Amino acid sequence: MNDTIQLDADAVLRRFAEEREKRLRPEGFGQYLGLTQDMDRDPWTERQERPPVADHVTFTFVGGGWAGLLTGAELAKRGIHDVRIIDRAGDFGGVWYWNRYPGVMCDSPAALYLPLLEETGHMPSMKYAFQPEILEHCQRIGRHFGLYDKALFHTSVERAEWDEAARLWRITTDRGDSFTSTYLSLGLGFFSTPKLPGIHGIEKFKGKAFHAARWDYAYTGGSPADPRLDKLTDKRVAVIGTGATAIQCIGPVSETAKELYVFQRTPSAVSPRGNGPVDEAWFRSIATPGWQKRYNDAYVRDWTGLWGQPFSLEPSLDPLDDDFAKFAARLRSVILSVPAEIRNPVTVKAALDKASVDIVSEVHEYIRGMVSDPDTAEKLLPWYRPLCKRPTFNDDYLHAYNRPGTRLVDTDGKGVEAITETAVIANGTEYPVDCIIYASGFEFAKDPLRALKFEVLGTGGIDLRSHWAQGVRSLHGLHTRGFPNMFTVQLAQGADFAANVPTGWQDAGETIALIVDHMRQQGLSRVEVEEADELAWSQQIAATPPMPDTRDCTPGLLTFEGGTDPRIALLSGVPEGPRGFFAMMAGWKLSGDFAGLEFQQ
Numbered sequence: 001m002n003d004t005i006q007l008d009a010d011a012v013l014r015r016f017a018e019e020r021e022k023r024l025r026p027e028g029f030g031q032y033l034g035l036t037q038d039m040d041r042d043p044w045t046e047r048q049e050r051p052p053v054a055d056h057v058t059f060t061f062v063g064g065g066w067a068g069l070l071t072g073a074e075l076a077k078r079g080i081h082d083v084r085i086i087d088r089a090g091d092f093g094g095v096w097y098w099n100r101y102p103g104v105m106c107d108s109p110a111a112l113y114l115p116l117l118e119e120t121g122h123m124p125s126m127k128y129a130f131q132p133e134i135l136e137h138c139q140r141i142g143r144h145f146g147l148y149d150k151a152l153f154h155t156s157v158e159r160a161e162w163d164e165a166a167r168l169w170r171i172t173t174d175r176g177d178s179f180t181s182t183y184l185s186l187g188l189g190f191f192s193t194p195k196l197p198g199i200h201g202i203e204k205f206k207g208k209a210f211h212a213a214r215w216d217y218a219y220t221g222g223s224p225a226d227p228r229l230d231k232l233t234d235k236r237v238a239v240i241g242t243g244a245t246a247i248q249c250i251g252p253v254s255e256t257a258k259e260l261y262v263f264q265r266t267p268s269a270v271s272p273r274g275n276g277p278v279d280e281a282w283f284r285s286i287a288t289p290g291w292q293k294r295y296n297d298a299y300v301r302d303w304t305g306l307w308g309q310p311f312s313l314e315p316s317l318d319p320l321d322d323d324f325a326k327f328a329a330r331l332r333s334v335i336l337s338v339p340a341e342i343r344n345p346v347t348v349k350a351a352l353d354k355a356s357v358d359i360v361s362e363v364h365e366y367i368r369g370m371v372s373d374p375d376t377a378e379k380l381l382p383w384y385r386p387l388c389k390r391p392t393f394n395d396d397y398l399h400a401y402n403r404p405g406t407r408l409v410d411t412d413g414k415g416v417e418a419i420t421e422t423a424v425i426a427n428g429t430e431y432p433v434d435c436i437i438y439a440s441g442f443e444f445a446k447d448p449l450r451a452l453k454f455e456v457l458g459t460g461g462i463d464l465r466s467h468w469a470q471g472v473r474s475l476h477g478l479h480t481r482g483f484p485n486m487f488t489v490q491l492a493q494g495a496d497f498a499a500n501v502p503t504g505w506q507d508a509g510e511t512i513a514l515i516v517d518h519m520r521q522q523g524l525s526r527v528e529v530e531e532a533d534e535l536a537w538s539q540q541i542a543a544t545p546p547m548p549d550t551r552d553c554t555p556g557l558l559t560f561e562g563g564t565d566p567r568i569a570l571l572s573g574v575p576e577g578p579r580g581f582f583a584m585m586a587g588w589k590l591s592g593d594f595a596g597l598e599f600q601q
């Protein structure tokens, strides 16, 4: 490497550090607010009155997103149909029920993101599917596996309590339901609670204001299926936030809004998307029996190696030509370029830092090429390591800044100063607007306690929240001592495979269904994890240094807003990475002895 490049690299790394400093806030997650009750209304489905239920079911799953659907499907495949899925939404879908903002689509290839395609016979229409198709697929799975029969929608669980004498869970909800269930599972999602920025005066605004996850099409015009926002032509609109949601919705908003002000604290790394229709002949050629599992395995392989040992030396596959997987494969090859005998978190970080400079320069070049105004383009350049925030892919976002009505208001890491009755104030300037759209994201509930808003009482009445107060403890992320017949479907302490979440949830659903089926066949009524196994599992998670090390990242959701709480170490995945986890779980399931679990008649 010559001197000039070395100097540039140092300058870039210094800039990363400076930009991080600007954004660190002592309040961490405390800088955000929850939605007001009015903002949190379900815009999509009318609440139906119904009598409360008071019965018994075999299995209750709280959460009707992929986690609940895939567990329900795996149970149904084994003949267990007495399953009740509960959601505060009006239908299945989880994030895909709630998020219907214009432009919303998945980032993983649809051929993988839409699970159970073989079983349901669906062919994705686009390489990256838009929300209406994803929601329809959730509903298709619900119908195919009979999961609607016992589901309760627009229903929030208020309390679940283990009854040791009766060996079942007693569950109550906000609809007056009071029923029992042999098993309980929680899949509350890690992006299911929208948040607002805690901006001074936010409650004073008298115009229209909504969160992007509760989009108001009655105000903007258009619909999820046809997002031409024809009622914005005479409106001055503010979008606050420039993360993954804004990257997808700014394009459609900018097409019609009379004036659009985008308030930016931290720019996102944006790369081209290249979406398009799925070629039916191609799809038929790959869709041979077992294809989705094979493609999934290949995708997982691309990602594994970023996290842990041992690093796979097999060449990357990327059969779906996916840019996110290419990004992973690139980082993996950087890690592998460090000789095995000196490969450790420090040497890996140094190698990644070098690569970060190249990757960031490429993103900068792309942005400069797309945005005609050089000043705006400079402000849109991200200055952080590639893994600090989820990279985004979009063909519309940058182009929006070339439209005459769209203006970027960069706040140099500080964020919006205040909101008044009629305006947004940033950098000392007042921007009068008719409407504020909060693209301010979600509480990141990788810490499962953040999503848990109700009481779960295990043996001896211990509350799960107090039980995990010193950090999450589990076996495989699924089983917790003191909470018999209960399973948690979560990122922490499992595969931690956020690159394509349904892959992990399908694996978890299969594990749960196998255990329940085993108990049914053997006439067993109680399962609980052994204390020693839970401890050993959690200790190995806590002892794993994050790889790659993201502790000096610009603050954001993936890095817990720069938080340094030691309990964060317990939220990682296994040291072996997703591939190692799935392989280990396959062996565990195959062996049939369910090591670490204690069963009783």
Ligand SMILES: Cc1cc2nc3c(=O)[nH]c(=O)nc-3n(C[C@H](O)[C@H](O)[C@H](O)COP(=O)(O)OP(=O)(O)OC[C@H]3O[C@@H](n4cnc5c(N)ncnc54)[C@H](O)[C@@H]3O)c2cc1C
Pocket (backbone or CB within 6 Å): 062, 063, 064, 065, 066, 067, 068, 086, 087, 088, 089, 093, 094, 095, 096, 097, 099, 104, 105, 106, 107, 108, 113, 155, 156, 157, 187, 188, 189, 190, 191, 192, 451, 453, 454, 498, 499, 500, 501, 502
């Ligand atoms: C816009 C968007 C795009 C995404 N794109 C991708 C992608 O491309 N690839 C990827 O891998 N991941 C993506 N994700 C991440 C996404 O969260 C996961 O893929 C997946 O949908 C999570 O499923 P889940 O079942 O765990 O949670 P969720 O989908 O969040 O479902 C949880 C459900 O639990 C319900 N709930 C919570 N508490 C209660 C309670 N007390 N009582 C009743 N119900 C309750 C919620 O209403 C919610 O419906 C995306 C997320 C968003 C928001």
